[in-house]
Amino acid sequence: MEARDKLDRIAAGYQDAFIMLTSLRLGVFDALAGGTRTPAALAAELGLDARALDTVLHALAAVGILVKDGEGFRLDPDCGPLLASDSPTTMASIYRHHDRLSRRWMRLEETLRTGEPVPREAAVREPREHRDYICGMENISRSSSRDVAAAIDFSAARRLLDVGGGPGTASLVFAAANPALRCVVFDLPETTAIARGQIAASGLADRVTAVDGDFHVDGFGDGFDVVYVSNIIHMLTPDDTAMIARKAHAALVPGGRLMFKDFYLDDTRTAPAHAARFSVNMLVGTAGGQSYTLTEAKAIMAAAGFGGFTEAPVGGRSLVVVGTRS
Ligand SMILES: C[S@@+](CC[C@H](N)C(=O)[O-])C[C@H]1O[C@@H](n2cnc3c(N)ncnc32)[C@H](O)[C@@H]1O
Structure with a gap:
């Protein structure tokens, strides 16, 4: 039975x-x-x-x-x-995001036949779709960012770059917990417009800012102590993930830290189940995204010049892996 x-x-x-x-x-x-x-x-x-x-x-x-x-x-x-x-x-925004994702999942068969992600709906994107997606990130990153702030010592860090930082949730949590820390949320203009609203409402606008940028195109600047990359690499191919790691390396001071937070698979790729399932979500939704194994993520970071890896479980289902720029 x-x-x-x-x-x-x-x-x-x-x-x-x-x-x-x-x-x-x-x-x-x-x-x-x-x-x-x-x-x-x-x-x-x-x-x-x-x-x-x-x-x-x-x-x-x-x-x-x-x-x-x-x-x-x-x-x-x-x-x-x-x-x-x-x-x-x-959690309403992330649940509304799941509602929209279900329309893609219903076309999983097409992806299995073609290997391509399900095309975006022919209809014009609903106005609140992007806001629900980005505010959904706030819903899920709220508690996991607090876990990261508790698990990782940011006290010596002065400048943090939050790559694809979405609504700025992690930056706001880290800045609130570390009075000497200044954070920059780097994201596409459509998203930084939302992040700026969150930053203004937080009372931390003197230490958290948002800059428009496309990580496929733009460099990350320099002089950062931390580059934080949360829930980004699962959208990307291994080559693009390596590109992010190399840009982070160039942006960090010697001894600076790169952090990849994501849902990681173990080396069998069959566990944990939520990460295996999430990989299907990326299959139908992105061209080349996937859940990575922790081993793969560390290998990509190591190839870009990071070492001394540590990791911490956060938010129940995620893990943040930290590499130091050698
Ligand atoms: C899954 S969300 C993660 C948001 C946030 N880091 C978090 O963990 O809550 C992915 C983010 O990547 C951003 N993004 C997607 N493509 C991007 C690009 N080419 N350059 C910069 N940001 C991008 C999206 O706007 C979105 O904010």
Whole structure:
């Protein structure tokens, strides 16, 4: 029965995901953040079919995302703060990103036939798609950046470059924890526009700045004590990852440190399962991205002139590997 249970769970796994992600997309959780609603009232508020919504609300309660209270439904107290868009602990942006990713995953067959990533949807990108992706990075990097700040001694560092730093989450966490540290978030203009908003709101704008740059094209400058590269190499081919390591080497002072944070596979490439699965996400989404093994990441760093490797587990599923410029 164990094999049967495992396969049944995998085969039907999309059903719970679709129930949750579609409800999120249609505003069910934000509406329920305002309090208990009956299916009829919620359907009227959201412009949905009452019978259909009633069925979905019961299914959400069945998996513990909602609680049924008489004729009404409310958010489960543990899930609510993670699902409501304006909660300080929200994960709504990254879940909306998963919702969009699912459309690519449904075309995995094409990638298996062609070896190419699934083409972007023919439709124009939705306006909030990039914001959800980048703010989704904030959702997941919030706690892992705190783990990095706790695991790694930045006290002697004065300048840190956050390559592909997204909304600037890591830079803001590191700067808050290290009063002598100045951080530069290097990212594409579409993203630095979002990072600048986060920086302005943080009160750390005197020590955290954002610069527009394309790591395929631009150099990283020089004089940095740390180059931090989080959740970037999985988007890149080994050659491009090596290019990032070489640019980091040129940007660092002697004794400076390069940090690659990512989901790493072990040498069998079959574990951990989340990293093997994430590699498929990169297969459908990027031309040449993948989950790397820790051995591969260190070899790329070593070839660029880094040594004395240390590593620390962070954020539950990630690992940051640190190499020192020799
Ligand atoms: C997966 S996110 C990681 C964000 C952040 N480092 C983190 O860990 O939360 C990838 C980031 O790489 C940026 N990016 C993608 N291509 C880039 C390029 N060619 N040059 C600079 N940044 C790029 C994206 O804008 C995005 O912010």
